[in-house]
Amino acid sequence: MLTLTVIGIAVGLPLGRLIAGLLTSALRMPSLYFEVEVAPLSYCIAGVATLIFALIVQWATNPALDRIDPVSSLKSVE
Template identity: 55%
Template sequence: MLFSLSSTNISERTRELASMKVLGFYDKEVHLYVNKETLILTLIGILLGLPVGRALGGSLTYVLNMPSVHFAVYVEPISYAITALISFSFALIVNLMTNKTLDHIDMIDSLKSVE
């Protein structure tokens, strides 16, 4: 999902990114510009998703609690850290994959297109 969002972000902004390259930005600066957005949004998703997921999971186990079946749910705190680390690692991998797309933006075709 994150890869699709990053690819869509790049394809929608090819004209802007090509303009940055024409103005003399280095490839690493363009990568940092796009990747920083992805990493910040991933961090926000982790920070909001963990407590919301915990609350949603708790409410579902409360609603589904029957007299004959009891859901005793306890999640170790290290599980949250591992989940955040895995999510952030996937974001870094997606950034590395989309950097190749950023390197191959055709500046001439991107700037010639009429919006």
């Protein structure tokens, strides 16, 4: 059920680091430069927080989604 969340974490964390590096290099000024340095613990916290949030959303929405009949919802004209 959380396949897309795990794929999003696996793709998003490296892409976020890459984009942060590109932005800092594009905004480089002679007197001011920020090195992009992200601690490994920050990646772990971000991944776990994303998984927890996705689980909470799934837990909150699944009862309502289970009551929907897919066939009748496709037939209804609204």
